[in-house]
Amino acid sequence: MVAANEQNKDDVLLELEDIHMSFGKVKALNGISLKVRKGQIHSIIGPNGAGKTVMMNVINGLYHPQKGGVYFKGEKINHLKPYQRAKLRLARTFQKVEVFGGMTVLDNIRLGRHIHYKSGILSGALYLGKSAKEEREHRAFIEEEIIDLLEIESIRSKPVGMLPYGLQKRVELGRALALEPEILILDEPLAGLNLEEVEDMARFILDVNEEKRWKLTCILVEHDMGVVMDLSEQIFVLNFGNMIMDGSPEEVQNNPEVIKAYLGDEELYSTRG
Amino acid sequence: MEITKELTIPKLFFQQATKYGKDRVAMREKEFGIWCPVTWHDYFENVKYISLGLISLGFKEGDKVSMIGDNRPEGLWAEMAALCARGVGVWLFQDCLVDEVKYIIDHSDTRFLFGEGQEEVDKGISIFHECPKLEKIIWDDPKGMRNYDQDYLISLKEVMELGRELDKKEPDFFEELTHKGHGDEVALLFYTSGTTSLPKGALLSHNNMLTMGKHLMDVDPCLDTDDYVSYLPFAWIGEQMMSISCGLQIGYTINFPEAPETAQENIREIGPHVMFAPPRMYEEMTRRVQVKNLDSTWIKRKLYELSTKIGYHVANLKFEKKPVPFYWRLFEWFAYMIVQKKLKDHLGLSNVRNAYTGGAAMGPDHFRFFHALGVNLKQIYGQTEVAGISVVHRSGDIKFDTVGHPIPGTEIKITEEGEIITKSSSVFLGYYKNPEATTSALKDGWLHSDDRGFIDDDGHLVVFDRTKDVFTLRDGKPFAPQYLETRLKFSPYVKDSWVIGNNKDFISAVLCIDYQVVGKWADDKKLNYTSYTELSQKPEVYDLIEQQIRQANKDLPDAAKVAKFTSLYKELDPDDEELTRTRKLRRKFVEKRYKDILDAIYSDADMVHIDTTIKYEDGRKAHIKTDLQIRKAID
Numbered sequence: 001m002v003a004a005n006e007q008n009k010d011d012v013l014l015e016l017e018d019i020h021m022s023f024g025k026v027k028a029l030n031g032i033s034l035k036v037r038k039g040q041i042h043s044i045i046g047p048n049g050a051g052k053t054v055m056m057n058v059i060n061g062l063y064h065p066q067k068g069g070v071y072f073k074g075e076k077i078n079h080l081k082p083y084q085r086a087k088l089r090l091a092r093t094f095q096k097v098e099v100f101g102g103m104t105v106l107d108n109i110r111l112g113r114h115i116h117y118k119s120g121i122l123s124g125a126l127y128l129g130k131s132a133k134e135e136r137e138h139r140a141f142i143e144e145e146i147i148d149l150l151e152i153e154s155i156r157s158k159p160v161g162m163l164p165y166g167l168q169k170r171v172e173l174g175r176a177l178a179l180e181p182e183i184l185i186l187d188e189p190l191a192g193l194n195l196e197e198v199e200d201m202a203r204f205i206l207d208v209n210e211e212k213r214w215k216l217t218c219i220l221v222e223h224d225m226g227v228v229m230d231l232s233e234q235i236f237v238l239n240f241g242n243m244i245m246d247g248s249p250e251e252v253q254n255n256p257e258v259i260k261a262y263l264g265d266e267e268l269y270s271t272r273g
Numbered sequence: 274m275e276i277t278k279e280l281t282i283p284k285l286f287f288q289q290a291t292k293y294g295k296d297r298v299a300m301r302e303k304e305f306g307i308w309c310p311v312t313w314h315d316y317f318e319n320v321k322y323i324s325l326g327l328i329s330l331g332f333k334e335g336d337k338v339s340m341i342g343d344n345r346p347e348g349l350w351a352e353m354a355a356l357c358a359r360g361v362g363v364w365l366f367q368d369c370l371v372d373e374v375k376y377i378i379d380h381s382d383t384r385f386l387f388g389e390g391q392e393e394v395d396k397g398i399s400i401f402h403e404c405p406k407l408e409k410i411i412w413d414d415p416k417g418m419r420n421y422d423q424d425y426l427i428s429l430k431e432v433m434e435l436g437r438e439l440d441k442k443e444p445d446f447f448e449e450l451t452h453k454g455h456g457d458e459v460a461l462l463f464y465t466s467g468t469t470s471l472p473k474g475a476l477l478s479h480n481n482m483l484t485m486g487k488h489l490m491d492v493d494p495c496l497d498t499d500d501y502v503s504y505l506p507f508a509w510i511g512e513q514m515m516s517i518s519c520g521l522q523i524g525y526t527i528n529f530p531e532a533p534e535t536a537q538e539n540i541r542e543i544g545p546h547v548m549f550a551p552p553r554m555y556e557e558m559t560r561r562v563q564v565k566n567l568d569s570t571w572i573k574r575k576l577y578e579l580s581t582k583i584g585y586h587v588a589n590l591k592f593e594k595k596p597v598p599f600y601w602r603l604f605e606w607f608a609y610m611i612v613q614k615k616l617k618d619h620l621g622l623s624n625v626r627n628a629y630t631g632g633a634a635m636g637p638d639h640f641r642f643f644h645a646l647g648v649n650l651k652q653i654y655g656q657t658e659v660a661g662i663s664v665v666h667r668s669g670d671i672k673f674d675t676v677g678h679p680i681p682g683t684e685i686k687i688t689e690e691g692e693i694i695t696k697s698s699s700v701f702l703g704y705y706k707n708p709e710a711t712t713s714a715l716k717d718g719w720l721h722s723d724d725r726g727f728i729d730d731d732g733h734l735v736v737f738d739r740t741k742d743v744f745t746l747r748d749g750k751p752f753a754p755q756y757l758e759t760r761l762k763f764s765p766y767v768k769d770s771w772v773i774g775n776n777k778d779f780i781s782a783v784l785c786i787d788y789q790v791v792g793k794w795a796d797d798k799k800l801n802y803t804s805y806t807e808l809s810q811k812p813e814v815y816d817l818i819e820q821q822i823r824q825a826n827k828d829l830p831d832a833a834k835v836a837k838f839t840s841l842y843k844e845l846d847p848d849d850e851e852l853t854r855t856r857k858l859r860r861k862f863v864e865k866r867y868k869d870i871l872d873a874i875y876s877d878a879d880m881v882h883i884d885t886t887i888k889y890e891d892g893r894k895a896h897i898k899t900d901l902q903i904r905k906a907i908d
Contacts, residue, residue, distance in 0.1 A: 140305070143305035143306050143307075144305050147305070147306070148305060148416075149416075151532070153306070153531045153532045153534070153535050154531075154532060154534035154535040154538070156306065203417070207416075207417070210419060210420075211419060212419070
């Protein structure tokens with residue numbers, strides 16, 4: 001796994017270059033640079049309020065930085081709106097689930113698939129030959145690749161709002177995957193989940209990262225150090241808008257500054273078993 | 274169809290596959306949200322290639338093949354393939370722990386293990402080096418299998434590919450193979466769940482299995498156009514009886530749910546014509562109806578109450594074999610139209626002609642509930658050692674405290690000690706590698722069950738309980754704890770119950786709440802809780818349970834009333850060895866494990882302090898500290 005990724009060392013998929021972002025007098029990001037390589041799980045860690053979510057919003061296009069560049073496959077995408085970035089196959093999930101509670105699981109996931117539909121409103125409504133075929137293909141994709149992967153067969157026709165939190169998070173991941181992204185931003189995918197759900201979610205993340213079918217590059221923002229250390233190939237440490245370091249899990253664990261700023265002492269590592 | 278001694282399961286399989294070919298659906302599985310049919314032709318082809326693939330891998334006559342995994346076509350194909358190659362099939366429960374898997378694989382001398390996917394393969398890998406006879410582990414679900422490279426792992430696809438190659442070289446080989454063999458040869462090695470000891474392997478012959486199916490179908494014939502849903506573990510003899518013994522003879526379609534969690538929904542979609550499940554499945558259905566009813570609007574509740582009253586009245590008339598007057602028929606029709614029709618549809622019972630339950634005692638309350646709904650539910654009495662069942666109710670002659678008459682070809686007798694003994698062509702061959710157990714179970718062709726019972730005036734068999742489980746009450750009368758346990762379980766809030774009181778001054782009960790139902794009840798009452806342990810110990814929950822027990826106590830004789838109870842801090846679980854895999858209570862074990870609680874109940878204490886560690890499935894441990902209340906339920 002590691003060896004495979006080393007070959008792609010220069011294969012940078014997403015790059016942040018000297019990003020400055022402030023809200024009024026609060027400097028949320030102070031000259032942040034990040035390189036995410038293809039096929040990696042790149043984690044972002046840092047204490048609460050460090051600016052992790054702001055960073056994700058900058059990548060995703062919800063925020064536009066005052067200074068600095070966001071590059072996707074070498075192209076500057078600063079000017080693009082979130083939906084335009086989605087079309088470039090950049091998908092994300094949110095820290096607090098942002099699903100459509102009144103819609104079914106299937107409809108939520110279909111929505112993520114929407115940008116791949118080629119037929120227009122009219123032919124879609126009439127369900128003519130070509131659009132019917134397209135619909136069937138997308139349906140097969142959702143069923144075979146997403147519902148099966150995430151094991152949500154039993155809830156596919158339930159309204160998302162009625163589901164427990166852990167499953168809502170799974171649905172949100174499903175919606176992001178429906179986009180067939182090249183890069184997937186996961187903003188605290190494990191927050192608020194119980195132990196069993198954490199294990200499931202970690203497995204799904206590994207699956208989409210490693211499985212031939214997906215081979216997704218992931219940016220993982222997470223507080224659960226056990227999972228972060230296990231899953232990531234690269235970890236970026238952020239503190240009050242400043243980068244502390246960007247390195248392998250071993251390097252991060254041994255860096256005294258990181259330990260001071262975030263990890264505290266040994267105890268914190270073992271938040272979970 | 275006549276079952277001769279010559280007939281084997283593979284021979285019958287060949288006949289049926291030739292008869293139905295591509296025109297008939299043998300099985301269906303819901304995959305990716307769509308029901309995918311498998312015709313008899315496909316079924317036959319798949320079995321052929323797996324069977325030949327096994328032979329290419331070095332399979333020899335009489336070899337044992339084990340299977341573990343959820344109910345799915347591949348599981349049944351693997352079993353049939355093993356039988357066709359003249360081997361012996363062994364099924365393991367999908368949720369078996371590693372130690373249990375190891376015991377059975379090792380004891381049965383298994384050479385080939387079919388596992389479904391990663392979870393089963395992991396279990397296989399962890400025991401592989403401790404079971405020297407095990408050679409190959411075969412898997413069929415590729416999910417999560419990308420990083421496995423052990424050379425003893427092989428996918429089902431590859432096995433079938435090997436089979437195809439062999440078939441090309443020797444095209445007639447498989448057909449010849451299926452025609453070899455004799456009905457008295459061993460077909461299955463079936464491990465009993467054992468409430469008291471290590472599992473024992475019962476050897477069942479082809480003839481045992483086939484006569485079993487034949488005799489049951491003589492009582493309640495099924496049609497080849499019928500549907501059956503297979504969702505209970507294949508490692509349970511009841512499921513084997515329905516899917517192999519009956520299914521193969523009749524040729525009905527076997528339907529496999531998409532995932533274990535969707536089973537209930539899928540049953541509703543299929544609307545099976547015949548159903549066989551242990552009482553806990555029916556108990557769950559009852560609970561679901563009761564809870565949904567509590568949750569519905571006033572008008573719906575009233576209509577439900579009305580239709581239930583009508584249902585009970587008509588059912589009682591039928592139980593008593595009295596004619597139903599025409600106006601009651603009218604009421605019955607009314608109840609059917611306004612409530613029962615919908616309710617049966619939701620439970621997937623709309624088309625059911627015969628529903629059977631067995632494997633454990635079912636309480637009369639649950640039993641009557643289904644009859645009041647117009648479901649022809651029948652009790653059976655059976656055991657692994659007779660390849661299924663030996664006694665069943667006949668339509669129109671149903672008593673809720675009996676299990677009915679012996680099926681054709683079966684003799685039932687009660688020994689002087691009150692033990693039920695059985696003689697039939699389905700009685701097993703003996704236990705594998707256990708001659709002592711065989712001699713004590715089989716005497717002069719009679720199967721000794723260790724169950725106590727009697728035959729009532731109408732010739733119905735009444736099963737009392739396991740001999741060793743029968744209580745003596747303080748008034749000297751014998752008493753079956755299961756009767757009281759099932760009665761307590763009729764409350765939707767109680768999931769499991771354990772009744773104690775043998776040779777004691779009074780009867781007491783340890784109860785496990787139903788986490789979902791009581792949790793919902795607590796939510797409505799705005800009670801806070803974070804875990805099962807916390808919820809189970811809330812005083813309000815104790816009040817609730819006390820109410821339920823007082824209700825159950827109402828028309829019991831004084832000596833049989835539950836006097837004291839406590840709510841256990843955890844659910845009873847097969848993984849903790851408290852229940853068997855088929856969810857029967859292991860009394861001896863729980864008595865030892867919860868000795869502190871028992872001692873406290875039979876003292877003046879009103880509280881017992883618990884300080885213990887519990888083990889989770891994945892080996893992690895948690896420390897539990899809590900105080901269990903002990904409450905009185907009689908004044």
